[in-house]
Amino acid sequence: MGQQIRKAHFDVVVLGGGVSGVTAAAAAAKNGRKVLLIEAGPMPGGELLSGMSIDGLLNARGEYVVGGISDELLDDCRAMDGFIGPIHDYRLICYVCVDPEVMKIAVVRLLARYGVTPWLYTLAEDVVVDGGRVTGLVAVNKNGRTLVTADYFLDCSGDGDLAVMAGAPYELGAPDGELQPLSLMFRMSNVENEPFLAFGRDNPESLAVGESDYIRAGRTDSQLAMELYKQGQPSLFFKSDGPFLRSAIENGELAPTALIMIMPTSVARKEVCVNTTRVAENIVGMDAAKVSATMSTLMEQVWGCVKFLKRKMPGFENAHFAGLAPRIGIRETRRIMGDYVLTLEDAVGASKHPDCVAKGAHHVDIHQDGLKQVRIAIGNGGSYDIPFQCLLPKGLDNVMVAGRCLSATREGMGTARTMGPCMAMGQAVGTAAAMCIDRGYRDVRQLAVGDLQMVLRDQGAVIDGVH
Numbered sequence: 001m002g003q004q005i006r007k008a009h010f011d012v013v014v015l016g017g018g019v020s021g022v023t024a025a026a027a028a029a030k031n032g033r034k035v036l037l038i039e040a041g042p043m044p045g046g047e048l049l050s051g052m053s054i055d056g057l058l059n060a061r062g063e064y065v066v067g068g069i070s071d072e073l074l075d076d077c078r079a080m081d082g083f084i085g086p087i088h089d090y091r092l093i094c095y096v097c098v099d100p101e102v103m104k105i106a107v108v109r110l111l112a113r114y115g116v117t118p119w120l121y122t123l124a125e126d127v128v129v130d131g132g133r134v135t136g137l138v139a140v141n142k143n144g145r146t147l148v149t150a151d152y153f154l155d156c157s158g159d160g161d162l163a164v165m166a167g168a169p170y171e172l173g174a175p176d177g178e179l180q181p182l183s184l185m186f187r188m189s190n191v192e193n194e195p196f197l198a199f200g201r202d203n204p205e206s207l208a209v210g211e212s213d214y215i216r217a218g219r220t221d222s223q224l225a226m227e228l229y230k231q232g233q234p235s236l237f238f239k240s241d242g243p244f245l246r247s248a249i250e251n252g253e254l255a256p257t258a259l260i261m262i263m264p265t266s267v268a269r270k271e272v273c274v275n276t277t278r279v280a281e282n283i284v285g286m287d288a289a290k291v292s293a294t295m296s297t298l299m300e301q302v303w304g305c306v307k308f309l310k311r312k313m314p315g316f317e318n319a320h321f322a323g324l325a326p327r328i329g330i331r332e333t334r335r336i337m338g339d340y341v342l343t344l345e346d347a348v349g350a351s352k353h354p355d356c357v358a359k360g361a362h363h364v365d366i367h368q369d370g371l372k373q374v375r376i377a378i379g380n381g382g383s384y385d386i387p388f389q390c391l392l393p394k395g396l397d398n399v400m401v402a403g404r405c406l407s408a409t410r411e412g413m414g415t416a417r418t419m420g421p422c423m424a425m426g427q428a429v430g431t432a433a434a435m436c437i438d439r440g441y442r443d444v445r446q447l448a449v450g451d452l453q454m455v456l457r458d459q460g461a462v463i464d465g466v467h
């Protein structure tokens with residue numbers, strides 16, 4: 001196009017301003033490096049802004065298994081009255097709910113606090129590779145093209161774009177092409193808590209509860225529904241094979257779904273997030289045309305569910321539609337193959353690794369089409385370790401990945417993709433990049449994992465000491 005290419009240099013370039021990219025950028029900058037965060041969209045924070053619960057921060061026993069940068073975000077939400085706190089689903093997990101509107105501010109404050117340079121509305125188009133080293137990334141925005149050089153590149157793009165452009169091997173979905181569905185979250189305000197929770201208490205057969213032996217602990221569905229009632233938070237998950245949803249799906253009132261998951265987003269606004277819509281057509285998340293084409297279906301599913309809840313769900317009679325997530329949610333694309341591949345057995349066995357730099361505690365969670373979803377609990381209410389090697393793409397010296405494009409089998413990714421572990425992985429790679437630059441290491445594998453673990457522990461990360 002005859003355009004002159006601009007040039008810029010940073011110590012660390014982070015691709016992707018979702019949950020893992022934000023934490024990676026903050027961690028690298030907190031540890032003294034000049035950091036550029038590149039994000040295609042208009043706002044950093046990714047799914048932290050969607051209203052969904054933050055899963056995988058705690059194990060099912062209620063112990064925090066992620067800390068550090070995530071605490072900084074949560075503390076700031078708390079200071080702005082946007083922290084609702086840990087909630088138990090009495091099904092499989094404990095999760096944290098926050099106000100996504102407040103989280104928008106907390107994310108930007110976090111980046112500003114450490115002096116991260118954000119480039120929003122900017123797409124990574126290409127990389128320059130020299131042997132196993134990425135030396136530059138071509139970023140495109142309305143200013144034109146910029147060649148950004150850096151010592152370390154962190155791929156937090158969800159899709160593994162940077163690692164793939166640099167030649168890393170990857171896998172995509174299941175061998176038969178199955179990919180998890182796309183979904184769009186929405187929120188409703190002015191929800192009356194008491195009748196809603198009483199409805200759950202009185203209809204335990206419609207709720208998803210007690211799906212792990214650890215949580216069930218010999219209790220009946222009614223007893224677990226009573227625990228949800230006593231917890232007092234507007235958080236109930238209705239299952240598709242329970243009487244309440246089955247009839248609505250059968251008579252076409254609701255689009256087929258595995259669950260309607262309802263969780264709080266704001267006490268002041270009496271607001272909840274609803275996670276239920278889905279387009280399960282094995283759409284590859286990088287295919288912009290196909291993803292965009294789902295918008296209309298998803299919107300109609302949202303509106304159908306709003307009408308259903310207002311008509312049928314006690315406590316929702318006077319509720320208002322309060323907004324949509326900022327973007328269509330993409331659960332699954334590429335998994336970059338690294339020095340270690342996290343497996344189903346690692347996760348459900350709650351296995352521990354000597355080179356742990358992050359932990360996960362969410363069940364293996366693979367949404368499928370229609371009413372189907374794979375949900376496998378982590379053993380004994382515990383957590384599993386994510387080894388540093390899962391973040392090191394094969395054949396690349398100065399590139400790390402974090403977030404849902406980590407090196408994992410489909411099942412391993414099905415649990416580690418939740419936001420808690422994404423934040424822990426982001427913190428790990430950001431910190432590692434800063435340490436490597438400090439020490440003059442050109443290959444991240446020169447960094448002793450013990451040294452990285454020491455710094456991560458000092459900065460609040462959870463590496464050991466939980467179930």
Ligand SMILES: Cc1cc2nc3c(=O)[nH]c(=O)nc-3n(C[C@H](O)[C@H](O)[C@H](O)COP(=O)(O)OP(=O)(O)OC[C@H]3O[C@@H](n4cnc5c(N)ncnc54)[C@H](O)[C@@H]3O)c2cc1C
Pocket residue numbers: 015016017018019020021038039040041046047048052053054055056122123124125156157158159161182183184275328329330331402403404405417418419420422
């Ligand atoms: C519908 C849905 C429901 C979910 N439910 C929950 C839940 O309840 N709780 C939970 O904890 N987790 C949930 N998850 C999982 C979790 O939210 C995601 O896996 C996690 O947020 C992924 O974070 P990430 O940083 O790895 O990637 P992403 O959030 O995908 O962020 C990647 C970012 O990189 C940017 N990007 C990508 N490529 C480029 C490029 N070439 N140039 C510039 N920018 C680029 C994208 O715009 C994006 O913002 C859900 C996910 C979805 C989609």
